[in-house]
Amino acid sequence: MHYTASVKAADGVYGVEPTPTAKKIRELFYNAHYVEDHTGILYALGFPDFVCGPTASPAERNLVGLVLKVGADVGKLVLKKRYSAVKIFELTSGRPSHPVAALPGGWSKRITEEERKEILACADDCVELAKLTLDVFDKVVLQNKEYMALVTGDVYKVVSNYIGTVDENDKVTYYDGTQKIVDTKGNELGRFKGIQYLDYIAERTLPWSYQKAPYLKKLGWTGLVDGDGTSIYSVGPLARFNVASGFDTPLAQEAYEKMLAAFGGKPVHNTLAYHWTRAIELMHAAETVKKIASDESITDPNIRQELGTPVGEGVGIVEAARGVLIHHYKTDDKGIVTDANLIVATTHNKGPMNIAVKRAAQSFIKNGKVDEGILNLVEIAYRPYDLCFACSTHTLPGRIPVRIDIIDHNGDLVKSLRNYELS
Amino acid sequence: MKSVIIGIGNPNFKDDGVGLKIVEHFEGVVDTVTLLNIGFNLIDSLLGYEKALIVDGVKTGAEPGSIIEFDVNFWGNVYASGTHNFSIFEIIRIGYSVFPEEMPKEIKIIGVEVEDVETLSRECSPSVESAIPLAISKIKNYLGLQ
Structure with missing residues (x-):
């Protein structure tokens, strides 16, 4: 991708x-x-x-x-x-x-x-x-x-805005197209291509995370909250379903209509x-x-x-399997990259994933009771986003270590769960 | 015996490329495969061989440059859930579950303890680089190439 x-x-x-x-x-x-x-x-x-x-x-x-x-x-x-x-x-x-x-x-x-x-x-x-x-x-x-x-x-529900790529007929597409934005109710908020992404997406640095939190620039930073009025947005297969009017191939369109009927409309959160x-x-x-x-x-x-002489700047946007992927390069006159910005799907989805985890934790952890089954019920909340941590897992044992600390209302640690062994 | 050596790693991240460097020594001698990441492509690379050797950088807490050998018994200790990634052991287990007749009868995993897999470099750390001859020797011995 x-x-x-x-x-x-x-x-x-x-x-x-x-x-x-x-x-x-x-x-x-x-x-x-x-x-x-x-x-x-x-x-x-x-x-x-x-x-x-x-x-x-x-x-x-x-x-x-x-x-x-x-x-x-x-x-x-x-x-x-x-x-x-x-x-x-x-x-x-x-x-x-x-x-x-x-x-x-x-x-x-x-x-x-x-x-x-x-x-x-x-x-x-x-x-x-x-x-x-x-x-x-x-x-x-x-x-x-x-x-x-x-x-x-x-x-397992996060009410956010959505960005996905559509073709000239408003159908889902992956390699090339226009990035379309809809709000929490499915109303179109805008469309962009290439370098115009800078007019629609802003990235906020958070003091507690190495990962930036993108949001819809025109709505301003509303914090990591969902619901109507939020400026966070989701990308990926569900976002594409929500922004597009369907698929341009018959069997996919048939399956799309079945899902649409099951939910009774869009957007599906x-x-x-x-x-x-x-x-x-x-x-x-x-x-x-x-x-x-x-x-x-x-x-x-x-x-x-x-090829002629480099013009010095290029933006490549595709729909990666897990969502909108943006590569933005600036180069010198030889085409050597001097500045680069990448916004990947897992970054776009930072806000929704954090909310998803919080909601699942609040729903399943009751009266201080937590176990491995609950750990997975929380994992299920973010797994649909298909987080892309592969680059950090090329070495054995090749899996994501997850630790969950359960803190009570006084801020005291009640229990800690992890899916890895301490060496 | 039809054999394959599979190197796993990213050549651009210092010690992460150690498995690929080791596999280079066997090109033209036995079948070799290099993979930048692990997925079902590992099964694709294993099917049809009788003996396979997988070489990768590992982090176990041992001294950098240590050679650590894994076998099938390690699989039982590996959790399988994840988000986007697969473990070598899970993928191999899947291979044996789905293609019991086509998977190699013998698979050995040679791990080289890494020191730095975050710095952008095509050169390994000295401690890891110095382990390469021993790893090659072990592989030759295992494949009967000495």
Whole structure:
């Protein structure tokens, strides 16, 4: 996701637009990545809370536990078909992971007709994977009254504004488009592209956090509070659902309408619905891959623009799987970056996530009683946002340590819970 | 025996790249794979091999440069819940659950204790750099390449 935001910013630095074919290949690559990313998040991190139970022990509540419940055959099918998305990365970007094809103004790897046909076959697998995923979600969550009460209830709910990317028809899109803002009631507050983000988003430094807290500039800083009038906003799959008028592919649109009917309208503020919208987007991305791969013009060899002297500044904005991602670079006359600003989805969602955790903690911790099950019920509150801490977890054991301190009204520590062992 | 060596890490963050540096020594000798992060791509890299060796930087509290070997027994102590990340052990466990016939019969994980994984540099700390020959020797021994 950063790779694509970065090359779009680099386009801006050189003042070029990619050739039409390069743009199509980038979008194909990007949507395939959506398929792979949403699959991983749903099956490894989202579904286990439901399939294995929200208060199951961490030893059971994971993808292995999920496979045990739904069957190894389903697990095998999911991972095999997901690999088709990875194969598309390789065919479009030269490598199955860590692509090496992006260039300012273009793309270095063209697609042959033989490769296009192979991508098309992989796209069918991606669509099948999406159908299976929507089916699993339907059986596991939608048909379970207890879980639906959690999904539609008030505990996992944050009333915020939303920012998401739409195309010229106001439909959800990921690689390119216009960033649209709606308020807590769904009224449009504005739209921006590129460097205009500076007119709409401000970042506040907080004394207690290394992470900045973005807010809607025109509404002013209202603090980390939700409800009508707040200036905090959310991004990600649910935000896209809330700002757009639907999807431009048939099966995703069908799933969108089903969710819209279930909630009786928009905006939906229930954070567990992030998982539902993620499953819908998996379908949308798969269908988009198929649509682009069906276009024979993607084999055109004209995939790179000539570059001139850098103009010195570029902003690349994409819809990352977990929300709006902004890369903003300033460079010298050789194109060397002298200043950079990145606003990633986890930063945009800082306010909503803090509120989500607080609300869950206040709802589940009663009379000083706290246990591991409650720890997970709080984790569930922020997991839908799919926090991106991967960069800090490249070393073993590769997981996020979480500690929760329960403080009473006098400020005294009642209990401390953690999901890691002290060495 | 069909073998693969998988290096995990980010080459731009000092000691985090140690696994990748070690794997470089085996390119052209056995199949090698480098991964910047861990996900289902680890399973993709393991399927079809009989023996696999994973090399990564680790933080266990030992002296920087220490070589720490992990085996399957470590998996039982690893929690699986998370937000956006996977652990090596969980991913391998998933691989064995879903593809019992296609996963390697033997997997060993060689960890090199890191000192600094936050500084932007392509060079490892001296203590970690000096551990590379020993790690290579252990891998050669394990794969019968001595």
